[in-house]
Amino acid sequence: MNRYAKIFIFTLLFFCFGQKSQASTDRTFYLITCEPGDEIYTLFGHSALRYEDKQNNLDIVFNYGLFNFNTPNFLWKFVSGETDYLLGYSRFERFVDAYRRDKRAVYQDTLHLTSQEKDILFENLRVNLKKENRVYRYNYLRNNCSTKLEEQTSTALSNSIEWKHNGESPFTFRELLDQYMTYYSWDALGIYLALGAKCDQTATWKETQFLPEYLQSAFTHAHGPNGQKLTQGETYTALKKDINQTSNKTNPTYIFVILLVVAMILYAVRDRFYPMVSIFLKAFWLVNAIAGMILCFLCFVSVHPLTGYNLNILVLTPVTLVLVFLKSRGSKYVCFKDGILKLYILGLIIFGATTLIFGVQKVHIIVYILASTYAVLAYTEYRLNTASCRITK
Structure with a gap:
């Protein structure tokens, strides 16, 4: 105007x-x-x-x-x-x-x-x-x-x-939002990752x-x-509406399934191609840590109403930044890394139990695929560290 x-x-x-x-x-x-x-x-x-x-x-x-x-x-x-x-x-x-x-x-x-x-x-x-x-x-x-x-x-x-x-209505806040994200799978994934257990409360x-x-x-x-x-x-x-809605972009499920397959391949070739596997692991942990820091900020610092109590931070967590740092320090701290990896795997187990068994928070299917991917990567890292520990001893 x-x-x-x-x-x-x-x-x-x-x-x-x-x-x-x-x-x-x-x-x-x-x-x-x-x-x-x-x-x-x-x-x-x-x-x-x-x-x-x-x-x-x-x-x-x-x-x-x-x-x-x-x-x-x-x-x-x-x-x-x-x-x-x-x-x-x-x-x-x-x-x-x-x-x-x-x-x-x-x-x-x-x-x-x-x-x-x-x-x-x-x-x-x-x-x-x-x-x-x-x-x-x-x-x-x-x-x-x-x-x-x-x-x-x-x-x-x-x-x-x-x-x-x-x-009370028959809907949770997450169910209300879901009604608008059928055709927008990437947006849905991002919103699911950002929103915590409060989103599963019933709305009036x-x-x-x-x-x-x-x-x-x-x-x-x-x-x-x-x-x-x-x-x-x-x-x-x-x-009047003059366009039909269609799914946007590539379905992210396929991409994350591919990442899971890549994680399995890395586990299979961990000993034969150790240098390459080590680089991939470092990249995976760095991405995890960055995403985890964003989720922690939303969960603990942001005043957004539905981002608190987010169990997704057990999958994407800043703790993995320690793995990136220690990986750059050579074999000196490999045994200490075992403790970090065990703690992370314990977090994945708690994540699965609280969401799948007790239903504390509704989680996107891709987050379960992502959790499986990082479980394989963590076990791969653990096996490599175990071998390194034997060598250093």
Whole structure:
């Protein structure tokens, strides 16, 4: 949106509609629900509020889903769970054009509000658009583009919305996320690795509203304080979907099965090709350690709500960095490495028992393949160390 368009809209927002006496009688709020996209930050869809005032020729979208990649230390803030999002606005046609280019459907539901409720909702959004108010700390479960809309709408209706469903839903948070990752196997793997046992807690129906499609469903089945439905009429398709989803890229399962086969080959040729096997082992342990450090950061430092208590750190762990270091020190510490390897193998056993037998955390099938791969590598390293110990003695 160019500078002059912004000035025009701000003029309408803050002057023409800032006073109730001048408010139009022909105005409508719509809940906008956008179809999930292909990028990881669009996988779960998007929500916004459309405000249409035909009398004053104003048709804009209030959007809580904006962020700036150029923010200082953006990557650090994102990983640590301290990302700031902001409320923005744009003309409705411009908003829809962005989804048209991405070939994503856009749906809208008319909100059934009284004139007073429209006044309150509009005024709250107008105040939130001020520079000192528009930025908020993003939380993908409790403070995102969908939950902010529920919050604003509930406030306008004096927190008296009657929801069809209350209490616990039949879904865990992981099951809710799974519904959107069928065609995105690499993204699913990354999300499964990052999210811990908290993700397997059952979500309440209110908590499911962090997903735009669940917010839309909740709105269409809810009633306002006057007993009337919160949404009016049928869902209107503002922009039709014109592309079929297909699985993206290569299925990672095949790649990790190949890695398991490579680990078995390394074990088989460990004595005959010791120098080559040693290089491969060092590379495997280094990758493990780097991934483990990322998971530990998410688990123990990040404030993301579902990354704690992550049993995947028993498979990908910074402890393997010790193996990389000791491997560079020659045969002097080979016997000490045995203790590290035994500790790591014990961790893999605990991982398998707690996830497979006791079901403490739901784990991606690829993580089990990865655990099997590193179990073979650890045993290979242990056998090589045992042989080295005999030689040094």
